[in-house]
Amino acid sequence: MAMTVNPLSPVLGAEVTGLDLSRPLGENLFGEVRQSWLEAGGLLVFPGQSLNTAQHIEFSSRFGPLFGAPGETPLQETVSRYLHPDHPEIYRVSNQVKDGEPLGRARAGTYWHSDVSFKERPAAASILHAIEVPAAGGDTLFANMTAAYEALSEAMKEMLAPLSAVHDFAQTAATQFAEPIVVENDLKGANRAVHPVVRTHPETGRKGLYVNPGMTVRLEGFEAGESEALLGFLFGHATQHRFIYRHRWRQGDVVIWDNRSLIHYAVCDYGDRPRYMERTTGIGDRPV
Secondary structure (H helix, E strand, C coil): CCCEEEECCCCCCEEEECCCCCCCCCHHHHHHHHHHHHHCCCEEEECCCCCCHHHHHHHHHHHCCECCCCCCCCCCHHHHHHECCCCCCCEEEECCEECCEECCCCCCCCCCECCCCCCCCCEEEEEEEEEECCCCCCCEEEEEHHHHHHCCCHHHHHHHCCCEEEEEHHHHHHHHCCHHHCCHHHHCHHHEEEEECEEECCCCCCEEECCCCCCEEEECCCCHHHHHHHHHHHHHHHCCHHHEEEECCCCCCEEEEECCCEEEEECCCCCCCCCEEEEEEEECCCCC
């Protein structure tokens, strides 16, 4: 296989052609894929792929353990109805309903976030396969939190260095899930964690902001107004256009993003036009 990597934007992302992800990749070739992922700021796009669910899981597991895999941590109970009935590693994103049951989570991710940042070991790689997409709309925005951190003043970096923030699923549940769907157990300690505001990436060694509007509720040790003001500044700073790549989905796209260095936002502007995607989510390290 001849792999070609082309940048997608000045700030992050690359498109990889010449690979068929339904076929096993040798160790050397997979090593090239992983290195390209890191060098591209944590986002790779593989167009024109045709993966079945088992192949998707097999490829994803090369990046590390998956939420929902046998013996591994499941995603929180609230999203269990959206998991693949035969493969709990697969979280389904869809606006379609069959026999009165949703085929996936409609309007999933319509807010800036890093996947499951409220876990003690939050997500590393997320891998989303576009199986059916509308002709227009449904883009996903990705913001480079490493670039956002590096653009801060030295004085701001020094102030942020020792700070920690609380990430809580209750923040997401309050705005993103209808009340009957939220499970009481999901609002307890298993889906609440404290992480450093500035995170060192375990593979690249680069520092980046690790806060997001969807799940970060407050800074530890600050009064409410102080925390709100500082987090508001960081959220606004990180989501400036200069740090963002916007992906327009095509049927067959497989997109891998790094939740350790990116946040993302799914744009829900396609109405009831059919959309169906499958996602795996890798279990990452404890942020440091």
